[in-house]
Structure formats: C-alpha cells, structure tokens
Amino acid sequence: MLGRIIAEYPGKVRLVFKDFPLASHEGALPAAEAARCAGDLGRFWEYHDLLFVAQPSFARADLVGYASRLGLPVDRFTTCLDGGQHRQAVRADLAEGRAAGVRGTPTFFVNGERMVGARPFEAFRAAIEQALNGTAPREPKNP
Secondary structure, eight states, X not given: OHHHHHHHSTTTOOOOOOOOOOTTSTTHHHHHHHHHHHHHTTOHHHHHHHHXXXXXXXXXXXXXXXXXXXXXXXXXXXXXXXXXXXHHHHHHHHHHHHHTTOOSSSEEEETTEEEESOOOHHHHHHHHHHHHTTOOOOOOOOO
C-alpha cells in the first residue's frame, strides 16, 4: 500500500521509515538491525517484507538465512549484524517514536497526525488530501 501512495502522489509525499521494535516481540531488535544490514546491501524493503512473512522466526540463523534467500553476500551481512553496526540507530528510532507517542505498530504520521493500526488506502488518501489542501506541517502530537 505504501508504494501505491507514493505512486499516486509523486513528488508530493515523502515516506520516512523508522524502526520501532516492540519489547514484547522477542527478536524484534535484531530483526530491525538485520533489515538495516540488508539495506546496506541494497535490499532493505525486500528483507523487511520477508521478515513480516517469516514472523516470528527471528533467531540469528533465521536472519542470516533470509539474507541468503535474497542472494545477499552472507559474509558481509553477518559482519554487519554481528558487529551491531545499526544497533544505536535502531534504538534512536525507538526513542524518537516513543517521544512522538508511538505505542505500537504500525503507526503512521501524515503531516503530524498520528494514524494507528492497519488502515485502508482511503484513510491515507483523506489524510494526505487534507494535508495538501493547506494544513501547515507540524510536529507529531503526543497523547
């Protein structure tokens, strides 16, 4: 659906992805780090999507296996993952989300308005149209 939004509003919307690994989901933090490692190798979204299909298999061997399945150079991927190269960035995203009032996933912001949970395309269209029709950008509202 995010691709559809970008396609429908070329040059008018911007997608910014932030990690928000839930503490209640064992393996979410290393999975987020693994997706960033895949991103370093040019395959973030493919890896990200594979993680959602694979839930909850996020053991290290599974994460490496997903990289292999996507044809990523496993040695470079494991060096990144095992070295914790993205740990601080993932934690920074988590802190930023908490500060913006995020409590769970998925959470989206359209022009500062929080949209929680899976929403139909039309809900996003309405929020985007409202933003494009004069609502000034603002910081996300906290509850």
